[in-house]
Ligand SMILES: Nc1ncnc2c1ncn2[C@@H]1O[C@H](COP(=O)(O)OP(=O)(O)O)[C@@H](O)[C@H]1O
């Protein structure tokens with residue numbers, strides 16, 4: 001579904017990704033783990049075309065999107081929950097959700113909105129509250145809900161557990177599992193290696209802009225190298 | 234702590250002296266072709282010293298003073314009031330606006346000619362501020378060259394009437410569309426820039442247009458400007474004492490009333506009122522449409538907005554173009570009201586005043602913009618003796634606003650909401 005082939009990405013003259021190849025197949029949950037500054041966010045943003053890859057190819061559903069403008073990519077069945085949630089804090093919860101379905105019809109928006117409230121009853125309670133006044137966990141739920149509003153086949157999440165309480169993290173990961181059961185392909189980027197790999201069908205380990213390891217989630221969890229570096233021994 | 238305050242206060246007092254003494258303490262006098270410097274009289278020097286002392290004392294006790302001010306803020310901001318529902322607030326706002334418009338329709342018939350003329354100017358500023366509000370308040374693009382589009386509108390009408398004899402009603406949409414085109418063409422390269430850079434480039438653009446108008450003497454008459462711009466007509470009826478154009482009739486003869494110069498002033502006022510209402514309604518409509526929400530989203534968080542598939546360029550350009558369109562509108566009305574325009578009317582100060590109206594009004598809210606436009610245009614007229622200090626009063630008002638109501642007179646959204654109790 002999503003394929004990255006030998007992708008190099010630069011910020012100015014500095015190369016942040018040194019030839020990364022990743023594949024996410026339809027219906028999978030694929031987790032990418034790596035330390036701070038490894039290039040995880042860069043990799044996701046390259047998929048979105050901001051910044052664009054300087055060489056290599058990004059292929060979505062068999063189509064080369066390496067040089068497509070961000071706006072077009074984000075309208076072709078893929079949605080991202082960006083790092084740090086980035087909800088519209090001045091808008092209400094409902095308005096945030098509606099922004100997510102910007103290019104859909106009113107009827108579709110209503111349906112997706114009901115669905116988002118089903119997944120996150122908490123959001124329904126806070127429908128008319130301004131998003132910026134909610135807790136971190138609720139904001140993360142909103143960010144996921146908003147991404148789902150465009151009815152994507154694939155959702156990309158950038159460190160959804162960042163800065164959340166363990167109980168909330170558990171909830172978020174349950175929802176991610178649930179999304180796969182609904183048929184949505186999930187590409188999950190995390191520093192929280194244990195839970196991310198536990199949930200994943202397959203996983204990648206990114207180290208300073210290069211894929212270091214790749215395997216099934218279970219095997220990576222059992223891998224002594226991974227255990228030492230990412231699971232605290 | 235106290236020692237630090239003392240040092241800081243001393244420093245501020247020194248800066249006050251340093252800035253005001255050279256400006257106020259010397260007089261330049263022209264004697265023939267020579268200019269001589271003379272010292273100012275003692276009262277000025279005493280005044281400067283007094284100012285330094287006031288600054289010193291204020292800075293010394295700043296914490297206490299600002300503490301008091303903070304208390305005041307909580308009173309005025311109505312912190313303890315229940316927040317009003319968004320839609321209820323919107324409803325009240327439309328009622329108030331409708332009321333204002335109905336009042337505004339009738340009062341010129343009871344007012345002096347000067348007052349109506351001034352009110353027309355207020356309406357022009359309202360149009361300008363409503364337009365700039367789209368760009369700055371809603372889309373969050375700091376445009377310091379907005380006056381350029383105003384100039385395009387005004388000059389379009391002036392030139393069209395001078396060279397082709399085009400009437401006001403024809404020139405109105407043409408001026409607005411041309412201004413919008415300028416907005417579109419200019420916005421394209423400029424809108425990639427962010428924040429400060431955008432502000433500087435738009436500032437430069439505003440100056441370029443003014444300088445162009447000033448120097449393209451063949452076409453625009455340069456600093457001499459263009460005169461004899463016709464008044465609007467009402468279904469072919471002119472408001473002058475004698476009919477200027479063939480085929481037209483005159484208003485007072487048609488209705489068999491005595492000629493009065495006031496008819497024209499009131500008519501222009503009513504046109505400006507109708508156009509200002511039109512501007513407000515159209516922009517309101519835009520705000521409710523998806524494009525309005527896109528402006529807001531992009532202002533709030535550009536990365537998030539783009540991640541949802543919004544095109545940054547398209548969204549920003551739409552705001553820029555619509556803002557320019559209404560500036561062109563206002564420009565046409567202005568040219569017709571003045572009958573004469575020159576580049577003098579389109580200096581940076583105008584951009585600054587319009588921006589001040591938007592900021593004072595509370596970015597994004599229409600009632601706020603209307604109130605601020607009235608205040609900013611009328612107050613200097615009421616205090617004519619102080620007209621030299623206009624900019625000073627203006628600056629002071631801005632600083633006070635930033636202290637008391639940084640969100641503006643009527644912020645678009647509630648800044649503050651009661652959290653529901655956690656279960
Ligand atoms: N906008 C940027 N400009 C320049 N360098 C950047 C930018 N964003 C990230 N980087 C650099 O790219 C590398 C990877 O960063 P990032 O993708 O954010 O890592 P991660 O998400 O894994 O923490 C880091 O060295 C970081 O400093």
Ligand SMILES: [Mg+2]
Pocket residue numbers: 040041042083159
């Ligand atoms: Mg990151």
